[in-house]
Amino acid sequence: MSNFNYAARAELFASRRYAKNNQTQYRRFNTAAEAVRFVIEDLPTAARAGSYLEVDEQRYEGGSIKELYDAEAYPLERTFA
Template sequence: MDEFNYKASAELFPSRRYAKTQQTRYRRFATAAEAIRYLIEDLPSSGRAGSFLEVEEKRFEGEAIRALYDAAAYPLGRRKIAA
């Protein structure tokens, strides 16, 4: 993956199915790192499925988001989470 800017702003577009059942809506984050942490650590896997991030006009979803979270360059601390 090319160099990713974790400091760039990010937009979260939740899956339509999850958004309808959980009242989760579009969210904007000051940094991509915060958005990634929210998706991985705070949303259940059912909420992540079909959701995507847009960062610097690029779209990231599924395994791409997980790879950004697991990358050595990820700047925030990680919580232990269930798979």
């Protein structure tokens, strides 16, 4: 994931279980960095299972999103360690 573009636009597709609770089913972000931060810092843990990000026509799920958040190249300030 060393070539990941944090500045690219991103789309979040919430899991079906999460969407059934009348929460956000789909959300766009101006940057992938903002999307990654939202998933890790704001999305309830239960909602992460089955949710994924699409960035530059690539799909990122669960552990992959956490790796992007933890990466040295991540450009935003982190709330979680």
